[in-house]
Amino acid sequence: MALGSQPYYEPELETIDRDELRSRQEELLRRQVARCHERSALYRSKLAEAGAEPGDVRGLDDLARLPVVTKEELRADQRAHPPFGTFAVADPSEFRELHPSTGTTGTPVNTIWSARDVETITAVTARTLWQFGVRPGDVLQNAFAYGLWVAGMSCHYAGARIGCLVVPTGTGIPTQRQIEFLSGVGSTVIVATPSYGLHIAEGLRERSIDPADLPLRLGCFGGEAGAENPSTRAKLEAGLGIEAFDYYGLAEVGPTFASECEAKAGIHLAEDYVVVECLDPDTRRPIPEGELGVLVFTHLTREASPVIRYWSNDYARLATERCACGRTHVRAVGGIVGRHDDLVVFKGAKFYPSQVERVVRSFPELSDEFRIEVDAGGGTLVERCTVVCELRAEDAGVEPRLVRALRSELGVTPALRLEPYGSLERFAFKAQRIVRS
Numbered sequence: 327m328a329l330g331s332q333p334y335y336e337p338e339l340e341t342i343d344r345d346e347l348r349s350r351q352e353e354l355l356r357r358q359v360a361r362c363h364e365r366s367a368l369y370r371s372k373l374a375e376a377g378a379e380p381g382d383v384r385g386l387d388d389l390a391r392l393p394v395v396t397k398e399e400l401r402a403d404q405r406a407h408p409p410f411g412t413f414a415v416a417d418p419s420e421f422r423e424l425h426p427s428t429g430t431t432g433t434p435v436n437t438i439w440s441a442r443d444v445e446t447i448t449a450v451t452a453r454t455l456w457q458f459g460v461r462p463g464d465v466l467q468n469a470f471a472y473g474l475w476v477a478g479m480s481c482h483y484a485g486a487r488i489g490c491l492v493v494p495t496g497t498g499i500p501t502q503r504q505i506e507f508l509s510g511v512g513s514t515v516i517v518a519t520p521s522y523g524l525h526i527a528e529g530l531r532e533r534s535i536d537p538a539d540l541p542l543r544l545g546c547f548g549g550e551a552g553a554e555n556p557s558t559r560a561k562l563e564a565g566l567g568i569e570a571f572d573y574y575g576l577a578e579v580g581p582t583f584a585s586e587c588e589a590k591a592g593i594h595l596a597e598d599y600v601v602v603e604c605l606d607p608d609t610r611r612p613i614p615e616g617e618l619g620v621l622v623f624t625h626l627t628r629e630a631s632p633v634i635r636y637w638s639n640d641y642a643r644l645a646t647e648r649c650a651c652g653r654t655h656v657r658a659v660g661g662i663v664g665r666h667d668d669l670v671v672f673k674g675a676k677f678y679p680s681q682v683e684r685v686v687r688s689f690p691e692l693s694d695e696f697r698i699e700v701d702a703g704g705g706t707l708v709e710r711c712t713v714v715c716e717l718r719a720e721d722a723g724v725e726p727r728l729v730r731a732l733r734s735e736l737g738v739t740p741a742l743r744l745e746p747y748g749s750l751e752r753f754a755f756k757a758q759r760i761v762r763s
């Protein structure tokens with residue numbers, strides 16, 4: 327079968343029987359734990375903390391014996407052992423690329439890709455692009471940030487690997503230029519953050535360009551939650567004239583190792599690349615499948631900067647039942663629900679910015695932008711909470727309906743402020759929805 331007509335990029339891996347997947351994972355896990363124990367002071371101390379020897383980790387069930395590792399611990403390890411920390415376990419002669427985290431929540435953590443890591447990450451990313459429909463001959467407009475953000479590079483390499491023409495627009499150009507590439511070069515696929523995708527859609531609308539006249543057919547959106555939010559997906563699809571999919575990755579784990587497939591039944595996580603666990607945020611014990619918990623990742627094949635039980639702070643619900651697409655790798659159903667750091671606790675109710683987004687973007691009278699203003703301090707518990715939105719036109723009695731919709735979604739009534747269209751900043755990179763003052 328010609329590569330382009332194949333439903334899967336790596337059929338044997340993507341549809342592997344789960345028992346066979348598990349035995350492959352266990353073999354790789356034993357090797358990775360032994361390697362990290364031998365070469366990394368951080369992981370030696372983590373195992374010692376649990377009273378475990380590397381030989382005690384024989385299978386996936388033994389992982390729960392080991393403590394999780396947090397971003398703060400990786401940071402501290404790097405401060406104590408600059409510049410890469412002791413979790414950079416490959417020989418420095420193997421180091422090929424440095425990819426720091428974005429630093430949106432503190433000092434960036436440096437991760438290293440070896441030559442083999444570049445290969446693995448490119449293959450996994452190519453699989454995720456294929457999963458939502460990218461094929462040889464597509465023109466891929468890569469509007470993920472390049473520079474110091476991993477997703478830009480991984481999609482660039484992977485698009486080229488599949489056989490696409492890659493247009494590396496990144497995020498550093500005016501919207502007008504993005505639109506010129508969409509129409510002039512004839513991009514068929516775009517990858518971007520959801521907020522940047524909406525911003526480009528807004529640019530098309532302002533210029534009275536009908537997206538149906540563009541060759542663009544697919545978009546995949548990551549870096550923030552959003553594309554699986556029904557109102558955001560509908561806006562991306564209508565505004566850009568595409569089918570929109572959700573994308574997920576983390577600098578420390580892998581830039582783009584999970585995407586939706588055509589069944590749109592959640593993001594498939596590449597389980598030959600990482601072990602995926604879902605833990606209770608308080609007890610840090612595994613929770614039953616389908617319940618909301620924190621995703622924890624263990625690298626199986628990462629050579630240079632592997633993580634073992636990395637606490638992502640991202641909340642999701644997992645499903646291992648075979649997907650309608652035929653793939654067997656685990657899905658986070660509904661995508662990433664929220665980041666622990668973005669949780670707002672206000673008057674006893676807990677909610678995430680994605681819930682405010684769902685409400686705001688269901689109102690055609692409002693623009694896609696919004697902010698949640700809360701107390702300075704940085705804790706989740708806040709005393710003041712104001713949702714700020716933009717009106718597209720004159721207020722046609724939207725306020726009382728919006729207050730009711732927010733109360734119904736959040737279980738609490740935040741203050742509301744409506745501003746004129748265009749007053750809130752637009753984001754090309756990761757949108758900051760929570761503003762502390």
Ligand SMILES: [Zn+2]
Pocket residue numbers: 587588589590591594649650651652653
């Ligand atoms: Zn699927």
